[in-house]
Amino acid sequence: MHPRPSPIAAALYTLRDLNADVIVLHGPHGCCFRTGRLLENDGVRVVTTAMSENDFIFGASEKLEETLQKVDSMFSPKLVGIVGTCASMIIGEDLKEAVENVNTKAQVLAIESHGGLSEGDNTEGAIAVLDAAAEEGIISAEERDRQTKMLKKATEIEKTRGMAQGEYIQPSYGDLKEKVGKILLSSLERGDKVALVLNAKKETSYLFADLLKLPFKKFNENNHPTIIANLDEDVGLPRIRQHARNIREELEKEGTFVDYITGGLDEYPQTGEKAAELLKDGSFDLVVVAGVPHALPIETVPGVSIAVTDGPRLVEPLKKLGYDYVVTELDAHAKTLGTSEVVPSDFGLVLRELMNQEILI
Secondary structure, eight states: OOOOOOHHHHHHHHHHHTTOSEEEEESOTTTTHHHHHHHHTTTOEEEEOOOOHHHHHHOOHHHHHHHHHHHHHHHOOSEEEEEEOHHHHHTTOOHHHHHHHSOOSSEEEEEOOOTTSTTSOTHHHHHHHHHHHHHTTSSOHHHHHHHHHHHHHHHHHHHHHSSOSSSOOOOOOBSOHHHHHHHHHHHHHHTOOEEEEEEOOGGGHHHHTHHHHSOHHHHOTTOOOEEEEOOOTTSSSHHHHHHHHHHHHHHHHTTOOOSEEOOOGGGHHHHHHHHHHHHHHHTOSEEEEEESGGGSOGGGSOSEEEEEESOGGGHHHHHHHTOSEEEEOOOHHHHHTTOSSOOOOHHHHHHHHHHHHTOOO
C-alpha cells in the first residue's frame, strides 16, 4: 500500500552500474526527477525528452531522435541508455526505431520500462537493462542470468521479509542509537564474542562499511569483533566490483581485515544466508548486521542481534523477524552517490562519541 521504488529508477541505477555515460528518460521532465539528479552526482548525465500533453496523443519519436542527436554532439558518449517511462510506454513509443534512425557513435541500449512493469517490482527494470546489455554483448549471457537470479531472489525477500509484504507499514526510526551503541560497546568490554556483518547493496556499502572502520582495537585491544562482509572484488558489474575493491583497500590501510568474504555486493540476497551459517558455527554473543539485514535469517542465529538499515519502513519487519534492536540510517543513497570512500554513518558517529567518553552504562 505504501510507495515502493520504481522499475524506471532501477533501470537508471543499473545503467549507471554498466558505466553508461548518458541516460535519456523518454517521458515528462519530472519523471524520476530525484533519481536522475542523484545520478548526476555519480558522473552520469541524465536528460529527458520532456514529453508534454500533445506528445501523449500524437507521439514523441521526433523528440527522442532530436535528444539523441543533442546527446551525441554535447557529450560524445560511448554508452547511452534510453529508458522508457509510463507515458511513452503506454502510448507504444518504439525506442529501438528511434535508435536506428539516428546516426550516433555511441552504443545505445533501449530499455522499455514503466512503473507498472510486470507486477510493478522495481527489479524488473534492472532485469530489462541486463537483457539489453546481454543482447548487445556488453555483458555475457551467463552474467545476465546470474544477476537476474539475484534480482528475483531480492524481490522474493522484500515480499516475504521486507517492506513489500502488501500491508501498510508505519515508518519508524527504530531504537535510540546511543542506547544500542552502549549495548554493543559494553558487550565488547565484557569480552563477549561479537560479529559485525556487512550485507550491503551497491554504493550504500560505503555508508554501512563505516561500522567496520570503528576503532574497536583501540577501545579493547584484547577483544576485536569478527568481520563478515559481502565484499568480493571479482563479482558484479564494473562499478560494483570497484566499490568492493575501494572499501577493502581503505579498511586494510587502517589495519582492518575482513575475516570472511560471503560474496559480492550484488549477491546480498544470498550472502545473508552464508553469513548466518558462519554465525551459527561461531557461537557469538552479539551480532550486528548492517545494510540489508532482512536478507539474513536472524531467526536461526543465537545471541543478541542488532540490525542497521536505511529503511524506516523496515524497522517493524526486522523486529518481527527477531532482531532485538534496530537502528536506521537515512538517505543512504544520497550520501553515497559519487563517493569512492567510506562515509560516516550516524550510528558510527554515535559509537565514536561513546568510545571517546567511555560511557558504557
